[in-house]
Amino acid sequence: MSAQAQALLDALDEQQREVATHFSTPVVVLAGAGTGKTRAMTHRIAYGIATDVFPANQVLALTFTAKAAGEMRSRLRSLGVPAVQARTFHSAALRQLRFFWDRFATGDFPRVIENKTGVIASVLQSLGIETNREMNRDVAAELEYAAASLLGVEDYAIKAQSRDLPGRLGVDEMVRIFEAYSEAKTRGRLLDFEDVLLVLVGVLAEYPDIAAQVREQYRHFVVDEFQDVSPLQFDLLSRWLGPRDNLCVVGDPAQTIYSFAGADSSLLLSMTKAMPTATTIQLVRNYRSSKSIVATANSLLRHTSRSALTLQTDNPAGRAPMMVEYPTDEVEAAGVVTAIAAEIQAGRRPRNIAVLFRTNGQSPAYEQALAKAGIPYVLRGGERFFARKEVKEAVLMLKAARATSAGRPLPEVVAEVLVSLGYSRTPPGAGASRQKWESLKALVDLAETHQAKSELPVPLDVFLADLADRAEHQFAPDIEGVTLASFHAAKGLEWDSVHLVGLSEGLLPISYAQTPQAIAEERRLFYVAITRAATQLSMSWSLARHDSKQKPRKPSRFLAELGQVEQATGHTRRTASTVTMNRCRTCGRVLVSQVDRALGRCANCPPDLDLELLDRLRRWRARVGLEQGLPPYLVLTDTSISAIAEVRPRDLASLARIPGIGATKLERYGAGLLSLLGD
Secondary structure, eight states: OOHHHHHHHHTSOHHHHHHHHOOSSOEEEEEOTTSOHHHHHHHHHHHHHHTTSSOGGGEEEEESSHHHHHHHHHHHHHTTOTTSEEEEHHHHHHHHHHHHHHHHOOSSOOEEOSOTHHHHHHHHHHTTOOOOHHHHHHHHHHHHHHHHTTOOHHHHHHHGGGSOOSTTOOHHHHHHHHHHHHHHHHHHTEEOHHHHHHHHHHHHHHOHHHHHHHHHHOOEEEESSGGGOOHHHHHHHHHHHTTOOOEEEEEOGGGOOOGGGTOOTHHHHTHHHHSTTOEEEEEOBOSSSOHHHHHHHHHHHTTTOTTOOOOBOOSOOOOOOEEEEEEEHHHHHHHHHHHHHHHHHTTOOGGGEEEEESSGGGHHHHHHHHHHTTOOEEETTSSOGGGSHHHHHHHHHHHHTGGGOTTSOHHHHHHHHHGGGTOOSSOOOSSHHHHHHHHHHHHHHHHHHHHHTOSSOOOHHHHHHHHHHHHHHTOOOOOSSEEEEETTTTTTOOEEEEEEOOOBTBBTTBTTOOSHHHHHHHHHHHHHHHTTEEEEEEEEEEEESSSOSSOOOOBOGGGGGSSEEEEEETTEEEEEEOOOOOBOTTTOOBOOSHHHHHHTSOTTSOOOOOHHHHHHHHHHHHHHHHHHTOOHHHHSOHHHHHHHHHHOOOSHHHHHTSTTOOHHHHHHHHHHHHHHHHO
16 A cells, blocks of 8 residues: 555544545445534545556536535545545536537527526516515425426426415416426526436436536546435436446434525435445444533434434533523524633634524624624625625736735745735724725635645635635635525534524524424425534523513523433433523523522512521621621622522532532631531
């Protein structure tokens, strides 16, 4: 084995190494959250090339998001195999369709529409159906489901009988929309993303010479997030493969969150039946999250399915996840942003913090609260990075600077060029100027990352080529700001600190999730959100949207599943509480304030005082104050001695949780108080 090949294996754990070296049969990798599946896949590709199992130009790595594909390409470049194609299903299919278009069609290539809602709005109007943004979006999702599930009009009409259709549409109306939308695309010579896959599937089926050419080019396949594969994507993959079985698929059934869009996790679970010679490998060692977060995720996993993987980790225990209840949405947003400001003040970078929510409609409250606090943020799913005016101008100016950049450090060149667009070493205040600066700063940071990986000056042309590749695949660089994203949009990402917000019934699970299958998917979505966090996890909800006398909201039923968990550590098993929901011992309400949690009851509920103990504590306080020449309230306040008489702590740790008992008073009076309490 060459030194390069050995170095690739040395970077992997035992299970990852098995993924990287097993080529004799198809491979099915069941990979839990944070277990290094991307590392295993990229090292498998690099090791296969280093050991001459396959040439780089015959590999096609497939994933589901542009960011994931970009991350894979970046890692493959760092492993010395830049020639490997790593693309989304749609990107790979569109590239092939354009290449072969003249072989099977006449006329110019159709226009590909990235967003079908505009066409759908026209279709709805022509049919006399009321249209609005939500209706257009929901109809688009329903049409995407039909295409991804390979349903023709007649088959869809049958399936639609048991589906929750957009608005109050009936099956007949939805079928009419289905047919009218197809006609509109034909008239306008348009293709949507699903059409790209459908047309290519048809071409590969009807033109054996084209199929043979594609199979000659791509002989080895690696597919990420296989639990999210739709029947349409699986059909295309099967046609790319042909009679061969040079395939490695990676997925986790517990992270199936796109069933509504046609994803079918049974395709992953049944791969060993479809390919009887396939070898199954499990990745369960989590490298991302602390033990307390992993234990929290495992406790939720126990409610997903019997076959769910149990994560393991050697990471430190870390702080236990927090749960907080707020009176209103506005107070919740303000409280979360206050916590974020404290994290930033303590040294955490904004880009390492995320606020995640179930629906995009929850985002504006956090946008406003962050803006008010002067904290930069990035909204995932908002304007695309490379479509921003300042980014386009920056790329043009960098191209113009190529002639004068030779031999100079790349970060210095990029920063110097971008000064004229408003870049400076220190950021401006909030608002539009700050957002523009953050875009330019992201380009400078990316240049510094490129240079850090090379001992020689990185040519500006290399940097521009990377920007062009990123723009083509919409793989934006990281921007210095707190990330705001939906649970779905957060899939595949990670942050040091994650705040999960709005965790109340009706939002999680979402109100329209009524069937057991839909509730199970909502639970999996919550699992995905929890496992985005590395070291700090906060979960919150509010009792009402606004101040009102309406019946208060209830916290999500899933939160009750995060209590006691059984955690395996080596050969010993122990019970550990990963998340504490402190409730009032009288009324059962979740306790929010530190004082209430210390007392174990709400401020409005009556105390359970030991009056005899309270009298002894007052006499003790008076005696100590007299000995030290202090007024009694400077020894301990009335609030503190009342809390002691109510809680009756038995050790220093319990005493330290009493309001007003800091480290100094604990050292000065702790032993005396415990002696008195013991008596």
